[in-house]
Amino acid sequence: MNQKKSDNTLFEDNPFTIEKLNGRGGAFLVIPCYLGEVFSREKFSEEQKMFEQAALDFAKDQIKPKHKDLNKMNKTLSLELFKEIGKLGFLGTDVPEEFGGMDLDKTSACIILDALSSGRSASFMVTVSAHTGIGTLPIVWYGNDFQKEKYLPKIASGEYLSCYALTEPSAGSDALAGTTTAKLSDDKKYYILNGQKIYCTNGSWADICITFAKVEDKYTAFILDKTCEGWKLGTEEDKLGIKGSSTTTFFFENCKVPIENVLGGIGDGGPIAFNVLYAGRYKLGATTSAGAKFTIDAALDFAKDRFQFDKSITEFDMIKNKFSEMVRMAFESDSIVYMTTGSIDKAIKELNKQDENYYILLQKIIEDHAIEASACKVLCSENLAYIVDELVQIMGGAGFIEEYDAACLYRDERINRIFEGTNEINRLIIGSYTLKKSIIEELPVRDLIKDRSSNWIPNFDKPNSLSKESQVIEFCRSAFAHTLNESINMFGQDLKNEQWILEPLANIIISLFVMDTCYKRHDDIEEGEHKHNVAEILCLSIANHYSELVKNVRIILTYLDSLNKNSVFIKQLDCWNQKLDYSPNILVYRQAIVNTLYKYEKYYLNK
Ligand SMILES: Cc1cc2nc3c(=O)[nH]c(=O)nc-3n(C[C@H](O)[C@H](O)[C@H](O)COP(=O)(O)OP(=O)(O)OC[C@H]3O[C@@H](n4cnc5c(N)ncnc54)[C@H](O)[C@@H]3O)c2cc1C
Numbered sequence: 001m002n003q004k005k006s007d008n009t010l011f012e013d014n015p016f017t018i019e020k021l022n023g024r025g026g027a028f029l030v031i032p033c034y035l036g037e038v039f040s041r042e043k044f045s046e047e048q049k050m051f052e053q054a055a056l057d058f059a060k061d062q063i064k065p066k067h068k069d070l071n072k073m074n075k076t077l078s079l080e081l082f083k084e085i086g087k088l089g090f091l092g093t094d095v096p097e098e099f100g101g102m103d104l105d106k107t108s109a110c111i112i113l114d115a116l117s118s119g120r121s122a123s124f125m126v127t128v129s130a131h132t133g134i135g136t137l138p139i140v141w142y143g144n145d146f147q148k149e150k151y152l153p154k155i156a157s158g159e160y161l162s163c164y165a166l167t168e169p170s171a172g173s174d175a176l177a178g179t180t181t182a183k184l185s186d187d188k189k190y191y192i193l194n195g196q197k198i199y200c201t202n203g204s205w206a207d208i209c210i211t212f213a214k215v216e217d218k219y220t221a222f223i224l225d226k227t228c229e230g231w232k233l234g235t236e237e238d239k240l241g242i243k244g245s246s247t248t249t250f251f252f253e254n255c256k257v258p259i260e261n262v263l264g265g266i267g268d269g270g271p272i273a274f275n276v277l278y279a280g281r282y283k284l285g286a287t288t289s290a291g292a293k294f295t296i297d298a299a300l301d302f303a304k305d306r307f308q309f310d311k312s313i314t315e316f317d318m319i320k321n322k323f324s325e326m327v328r329m330a331f332e333s334d335s336i337v338y339m340t341t342g343s344i345d346k347a348i349k350e351l352n353k354q355d356e357n358y359y360i361l362l363q364k365i366i367e368d369h370a371i372e373a374s375a376c377k378v379l380c381s382e383n384l385a386y387i388v389d390e391l392v393q394i395m396g397g398a399g400f401i402e403e404y405d406a407a408c409l410y411r412d413e414r415i416n417r418i419f420e421g422t423n424e425i426n427r428l429i430i431g432s433y434t435l436k437k438s439i440i441e442e443l444p445v446r447d448l449i450k451d452r453s454s455n456w457i458p459n460f461d462k463p464n465s466l467s468k469e470s471q472v473i474e475f476c477r478s479a480f481a482h483t484l485n486e487s488i489n490m491f492g493q494d495l496k497n498e499q500w501i502l503e504p505l506a507n508i509i510i511s512l513f514v515m516d517t518c519y520k521r522h523d524d525i526e527e528g529e530h531k532h533n534v535a536e537i538l539c540l541s542i543a544n545h546y547s548e549l550v551k552n553v554r555i556i557l558t559y560l561d562s563l564n565k566n567s568v569f570i571k572q573l574d575c576w577n578q579k580l581d582y583s584p585n586i587l588v589y590r591q592a593i594v595n596t597l598y599k600y601e602k603y604y605l606n607k
Pocket of ligand 1: 421
């Protein structure tokens, strides 16, 4: 790594050393881009590459040839493939070895999902992801030995398909508002559940279900299995997309659940319900990031062979423009997903697996990364939406015709912005966790604010061709710190309820996360062609997120100025922005990227 030194005093005489912050959630907010490092696919271990290859092979040989059949409801085929994946161990990535799983690090679990997604069946990936994530983790994290022994080996092998039923007709985003009840039976052997759960992924195919009900007023988690009387299925939902996955309503009509199937303790349902969702969010980042890459390949394959005005449409600059942006977005998604899992893994490595509180501590680490997990969920799903929309456009009329894959992809991607917490809810999480970590000083955000109050563009000695870009990122970090500070000064703790501010604030944080991560990723790559290719994208990414970030900072500061009846904040922003003097040549960046894409004839950054 390059020698990194600066006039930034934040990490001098400060209890939060870089060393301590590495592996902490939200650390990217305060560690300058010329310090610190991130995990990325360039750092995959040999074992991780081996898992990737095995999953890629399976996707190519088993999923892709059947992807059209998997896009329609086909229980037999879906479950056949599901069991095959179980034989490879891929259903037990998060299950302890003593219960038949592989107990892999979080990066490897995402690598496998990423690689399986290359089989191009969103429906099948939803089935697998619901099972391995929200359908499995509650038992791994909260189950007692009896429950783990009874269920986990069958979950890991694929003998059982699992699901997770939280949502109710009156309780969606406000999940704890559910009205399903659980009453102890007279003989005290069962809880009797009454109520309704909706939109349950894997619903009509599932053997077991993690669900939630109130014992008096205590929200509690339960494991249901097919032997529970009174667990009744509704009909299959007729969905907009992911039509090859099962989604049903459950009716609990005096449903008898043995008392030994209470998960955790009575009243523990809230944390159980929410904690597994943090993991689901970065995993959704992995599958949508994978989708972005194969969508680019599909668009390019089509465009190369489509001739208009005696030319392949790839030769038109407006089409080139689309491809360059698609590559940028796919690269950003990939970068933030593996940055997140790498940071989580780094922290988990410090734990002792024999510690009786191991899973409590592990969950704390994952929750500590709530900002990163939600940012992965939001950015990767929105990048995929953009990319798939451009696929349809590049294909012209063919993009609208069912015979081609684009129409199905267009429908399938839509769900990613809705489940695992809608993107609105995830933006609230990003804003509120940043606020919390700043106020209780889990992160030295106050020090950052102080450090940057009189200088938004710290000088530092980093003699490389991207020194302007690092200056831009540090300007953006200062703008974030300043905006957060003034928002807290205005609203105090009530800021957590100010959605007009929280939404642009979340967007600022996402932009900073992307720029900082991509820069640090590039910094650690060895000199050579790959580094050069990454640098091209990095420049475009920084140009794009700089302008997004400044736009959102402007929205907030203009509003705060209007409440203060002056224009101090905006003047300050404009003054520092002028000093930054950054006018990126975006078209040159885009041209370079598309030339490289055309040379490789596919998404080329999966090193
Ligand atoms: C195909 C599919 C599969 C699913 N699988 C599962 C599953 O396996 N298990 C399960 O339990 N659930 C599942 N769900 C449910 C899914 O998680 C919910 O649909 C989702 O959480 C949103 O809840 P809702 O539909 O009630 O929307 P609502 O909560 O009613 O939201 C409607 C709109 O209001 C916005 N909104 C809500 N609250 C706020 C707020 N505080 N601030 C700002 N905006 C807000 C939302 O972002 C959204 O735009 C699935 C849904 C679908 C469609």
